[in-house]
Amino acid sequence: MLRVADVEKRFGGLLVLSGVSFELAAGRILGLIGPNGAGKTTLFNILTGFIRPNAGSVAFDGTDVTALAPERRNRLGIARTFQVVKPFSRLTVLENVMVGAFAAQSRAGDAERTARAMLDRVGLGAQTAAGASSLTLADRKRMEIARCLATRPRLLLMDEAMCGLNLTEMQAMIALVRSLRDGGLTVILVEHIMDAIAELADEVIALNGGLVLSRGTPAEVLGDPRVVEAYLGERHDAAD
Amino acid sequence: MSINFWLDLLILTCIWAGVAGAWNLLAGFAGQFSLGHAAFFGIGAYTPPLLAQALGVATWFGIAAGAALAAALALVIAGVSLRTRWPFFTLITIAFAEVVRILAVYFKGITKGSEGLMLELEPGFANYFYLDKWPYLLLAAIYAAGVIWLCAVIRRSRLGFRLLSVREDEDAARSLGVPVFMARANATMISAALAAMGGSIFGLYTKFVDPDSTLSFLLSVQPALITIVGGLGHALGPLLGAALVIPIEHLLRSWFGGVLFGLHGLIFGLALIAVLLVLPDGLVGGLRRRRGRQVRHA
Amino acid sequence: MLGQVLVSGILVGGIYALVAVGLNIVFGVLRIINFAHGEYLMMSMYGAYWLWRMGIDPYLAAFLVVPAMALFGALSERYLVRYTLAAHAHVKIFVTLGLSIALQNLALLLFKADYLNVRTSYQTSTLDLAGFAFSVPRLVAFGALLVTAASLYAFLRYTDFGKAIRATAQDATTARLMGIDVERVYMVTFAIGAAVVGVTGCLLIPIYYVFPTVGIDFVVVAFVVVVLGGLGSIPGAIAGGLLIGIVEQFSGFFVETSLRQVVYFLIFIAVLAVRPAGLFGQRGAEEIGLK
Helix, strand or coil: CEEEEEEEEEECCEEEEEEEEEEECCCCEEEEECCCCCCHHHHHHHHHCCCCCCEEEEEECCEECCCCCHHHHHHHCEEECCCCCCCCCCCEHHHHHHHHHCCCCCCHHHHHHHHHHHHHHHCCHHHCCCEHHHCCHHHHHHHHHHHHHHCCCCEEEEECCCCCCCHHHHHHHHHHHHHHHHCCCEEEEECCCHHHHHHHCCEEEEEECCEEEEEECHHHHHHCHHHHHHHHHHHHHHHC | CCHHHHHHHHHHHHHHHHHHHHHHHHHHHCCCCCCCHHHHHHHHHHHHHHHHHHHCCCHHHHHHHHHHHHHHHHHHHHHHCCCCCCCHHHHHHHHHHHHHHHHHHHCHHHHCHHHCEECCCCCECCCCECCCCHHHHHHHHHHHHHHHHHHHHHHCCHHHHHHHHHHHCHHHHHHCCCCHHHHHHHHHHHHHHHHHHHHHHHHHHHCEECHHHHCCHHHHHHHHHHHHHHCCCCCCHHHHHHHHHHHHHHHHHHHHCCCCCCHHHHHHHHHHHHHHHHCCCHHHHHHHHHHHHHHHHC | CHHHHHHHHHHHHHHHHHHHHHHHHHHHHHCCCCCCHHHHHHHHHHHHHHHHHCCCCHHHHHHHHHHHHHHHHHHHHHHCHHHHCCCCHHHHHHHHHHHHHHHHHHHHHHHCCCCECCCCCCCCCEEEECCEEEEHHHHHHHHHHHHHHHHHHHHHHHCHHHHHHHHHHHCHHHHHHCCCCHHHHHHHHHHHHHHHHHHHHHHHCCCCCECCCHHHHHHHHHHHHHHHHCCCCHHHHHHHHHHHHHHHHHHHHHCCHHHHHHHHHHHHHHHHHHCCCCCCCCCCHHHCCCC
16 A cells, blocks of 8 residues: 655755665554654655655555645545644634545535544544643544544554553553554554554564664564664663 | 714725725635735726726726736735745735835826826716715625625635634644645635725725725735734624724824824824734634633633 | 946945844844834934934934934833734734834824935035945945944854844744843844844935835835845845845836836745745744744
């Protein structure tokens, strides 16, 4: 469903990604991990269209989307959440999700029905009339997911979906992502919390220094000594 | 005071409620603060008499042509400001409006320059030319109601949601498939066309069109002031704002205009500052907050 | 002939650059466009004019006008602009616009719409250098531009307070965490912006008339200059000012005087369409202060 080939990105003289290639089959959950500065966010932004690579290509369902803007990719079926949640603050929860629904529907009545259904799906059905800025962080993340779902995506990219959640909220989020996958959605998770990756991901890619360091099942990658070293090295740096 | 004084007040209030509504569509919904709406207003005011002179066509045709011309200019503005963000959009609109004003003064052969154009048309419905004030009140009221109705409809439509989402967070909007440029361009064009219609009605009513009264920078500030007083982003804000601002302005001008030149503008400026600092959501926002408080207390 | 046009373009551009420097430093640090900047110029010109009526030469008047304008700038930041910094974009734009309208009309109320000018012994004298005629007051203004810009640049670069200002311009939150009194930086920056325009007013009054809306003519050019030169950059503002001065003089030479403004507005629009952050500006710089 998704094919990434030889993606390279430089910011000025700094090589952030180099020769990144992978394929992802439909209906699977891919975990993208790596220490800070590994290039995860850059890769994420290249996949969603917010950054263009200097070289290489991204194809979605056989269509080359490398040069497509985020709004065009969304119309092909790619949706994303944000690391720092980006609610439309002065709109209600329902209106936030209706913005997503309007991507595929043009009538307000249809969009509202879709939005309500998606809010029920993520468990926010009771808070449709609340202002988006009044929600807790966990609920804002749910709202973002509902907003994405309303655009009828086939691939959902989630940027640090677990970050900032407490244990209960994280369990609920994991259950939600799993149910989305079971409903046929393909998911890419950029994640720092390894427990979530271990529980959710069908396969994992570890990045370090802009290169694919390791790839395989969660157990294989998380047990890979190079991956452990990359993370330990980071912890070592942080302790300095 | 005579009935004509009150009619005059009502007509101007309606016209400005409509123009402010047009401005609000762009500023309040899309978050794009234009300070160049005088250009659209002026294009609307000049087009019907100029077309009537040149081709002898009816006023209605001129109004439509003025709206189309303003929308075309708006498309250019939207295209130019495509990659810029606040505050450049505001500066670009100022620049365009100044260019239009200077050109209107310069091409004396067509516009009579700063001397201005007197409207002398065949009386009747085709030209909407009457000596009485009542027909103009009717037209202005229909215009104001139409603009406000349209804004309320747009607010609940796909375009409205797209504009609000772009205003709140452009990146999030794009990730949800919102075509940012299209949405902004549409809003700019609709806003421009509506403002031009207001200008047309203003020109028809005053029967005189010159750069000072239809293209000056203060005319770009006027709809902004009205909307901010009434409530930015609320469909009814411009109506409330106009109902407050225009009568006060009118009275100030008729009391002090001849004697204390500048007092009216001084109060205009100070009022703008006061409203922004005390009631940044305008009257509508203030009323809502008060109602909210009462509910919470009860 | 064209050389002479170039010379007068550079000299006119010097004035534009001075107005733009004040506007730009305020934008760079506080991220607001001060629409009342032109009215600060108008006030300075009236100040210099009235001091001249009392027998003080405009250039000497600068020693009174500049501190007075600095004070006015500081006060307008402290009691007006400060309340808008955390507010929505529309509040930021329209509060200074309201101040601009109020000051213009206050001047109209006090001084009427008359065009006033001073008479000095040197205002029409010219200096012949290398075959070109240099107007003395314009040459003085240009010299003052260089001195003002150089001292401002040195102040920002080498003094502790100047460094605090630059730190605040880059990232106000971090600056605050580092113990910089950001509020004081804002107030001083506004005072500097107004003081620079105070200098400009005193230099301008021997060359130009003063009237209530005189600020508009200059501030509109200053916007163009700031966009050309890049927001927040002093060298950029000077380069942009000179460029606009030259373009204006040349276009005045080739097209009619009344269309001069159209020429630089079109340049302005074209620059923004092609390079949204300005000719010398960094991409993305215009967004820093937004959120």
